[in-house]
Amino acid sequence: MDDSVSLASLSPGQKGKITALDLPGAQKGRVMEMGLTAGTTIEVIKVAPMGDPVQYKVRGGHISLRKAEAALIQVQLLT
């Protein structure tokens, strides 16, 4: 777990493997149902023009999350 970082700290082009979701109950369920489960690879695609939210690619689809929530998702950086 020592090499896990928050999803919000990744820059466009970087990929990570989700290790933990520290979001509150219902939000966690919601995020997971969109495909962000532990062990899934997630890639940062781009940041919205005004700096937030961020577009991610996960399970072949594109999902957008704000940095505030992404900060609560832990990933293991993939190189």
Place this chain on the structure above:
Amino acid sequence: MAEALFRRVAIAGNPNTGKSTIFNALTGLRQKVGNYPGVTVEKKTGRFFGSHGEAMELIDLPGSYSLQVRSPDEAVARDLLLGRVAGEPRPDVIITVVDASNLDRHLYIVAQMLELGIPVVVALNMVDVAEARGLTIDLLELKERLGVPVIPMVASNATGIIELKQAVSRTPLPKPERRAQFPIVFETEIAHLARLTAAPAESSRMEAMLYLSLDEQGLREANLSPTLYAAVLAGQTRLRGAGIDPISAPVDARYDWVATICSAVVHRRGEDNEGLTISDRLDMILTHKVWGWVAFVAMMSLMFFCIFTVASYPMDWIDAGVSALKNWTADQIPAGNFQSLLVDGVLSGVGGVVVFLPQILILFFFLGILEDSGYMARAAFIMDRLMSRVGLHGKSFVPMLSSFACAIPGVMATRTIENRKDRLVTILVAPLMSCSARLPVYIVMIAVMLPAAGALQRAGIMLCMYALGLIAAFVMAWVFKKTLLKSETPMLLLELPPYRAPIIRGIAQRMWERATIFLRRAGTVILALSIVLWALLTYPKPENPEATKSEALAHSIGGRMGHAIEPVIAPLGFDWKIGIGIVASFAAREVFVGTMGQIYNIEEADEENEGLREQMRAEKRPDGSPLFTPLVCLSLMVFYVLAMQCVSTVAIVRRETGGWTWPLFQIAYMTALAYLGSLIVYQGGKLLGFQ
């Protein structure tokens, strides 16, 4: 239709999978839009016939990602599938539409559907897209693994529709037997809880599963009996004790199951890396830091420009048609009260509104394209930061954008917003967006204000009016979020679906629906209002038969009402005739134009060849100065931008919020805002030396 129904079929799936296209392809024009009993969500149903002519009902469920709902829209799909809706039995079969090019994510909802105990047919849509991306799907293996029929389809060109009909009319339809396996402890808890629920045996398992994975708040809101509530809490505690998170365990189990299936049935041709798709390339421009905004403004400008230029041709035809009809009527019927009622009341009033049909259709055409192409989600993406500043999220932007067409679909579109307070805030501000009913008022006022202006200049002023509504909506949303409906900024979780070429047939069908609604309104509400207005402006007749038309108008009930409110609206620069228009348009804004038409036609019927605009421009105040100065026109437009003048919206807000509190509050705050806005424009403008 008294014929016996062979089967009731529900069609479900994630948003953006072509669900409506399949619905339309199956039912054609045999559709009807109604409401679910008790709730306000629109229920779209249709008829279709099986391979041997069996009549079946097709129920279009709102697109949803899960049965574990977070929005009123998804609640409808869940309640219907679980048989929770009184008087609506569970469907006999569920068509689940999935995007073949992204099975990794789309099979998730299939996994849930298979847990319901209802026969499922999977419509594997967009196999052409999957093929183009180099994906091969082993259909036999997929059928085998899911244990239900799988129909490959390309709904946009009706490929697979016949096979789909065959699949749902087959007898018997076996119940699904395969599904994702949850941890054994979880299954035990489900079985235990299922016995305690009041639900019928077939749906009790799913009910129990859904209760178990609710969080504290969701559980409180579920209105369970004290016994059941305690049992769910105890079950959750036991699960946590066994090291199982009740929220993530079922999701993990389903996705694991989906992943196993996908690795067995989806084969990639060629190199693993698919490279940049067309969709990715489009995104490089459309959500780019600079080009994204340029594209957004360009699209909006093009839309408004078309509303002005392209629409003017059919509008001229309608105008000419109405004039011809008026002349013909006047020739057929001897002059008198009845002729006046038909020509000045009915034809002027209704004709003045119907003429805007082309512009409304163009607006719906553009919004339809933006929606179907997937651009709306991008607009929400680039706008989210702005929306989060006022405490909302990007999803609130879509209802607001729809409100540019009409606040009614806008208010209905708020159903995708999870949080109740955010939904209310969005409903409260949505009617501030300039809807198409305001368009007639803007068009006439701009023409009166700047007779010599070109199309570009007019579009510019129009854009300013739209911007004013948008800014007012933002400011008011911020105010409401800080005061009345205080709550935290909600989480954003937005899918950015791949761009797709919009299907013109689907858009045309919706335009047709809107046109029908608009014309029905013109034929009922506006027709009735036109007649009432005509009567108000005609009676009582002055005792002196030599009275001028202007004196007769002042003598009428309408004239007296206008005079009565004149002191109140005089600070805004309005006289009593404009007052009549404002009073009249409290039911529907577009009536203003018709009313002005009636007022001035009645007054100067001798110059009936002159258009309304010229007549308004020629209008003088008692002191001889022109009434409709540019400043008065602007003040009047600002009033119409901000005021709530639409009975239909009031009715839909009452339905959606479940009471009179919010619609009455909305009328009050918007009227105050409109008065204040006009006052500032007129008095401020005068101080600055404008006329």
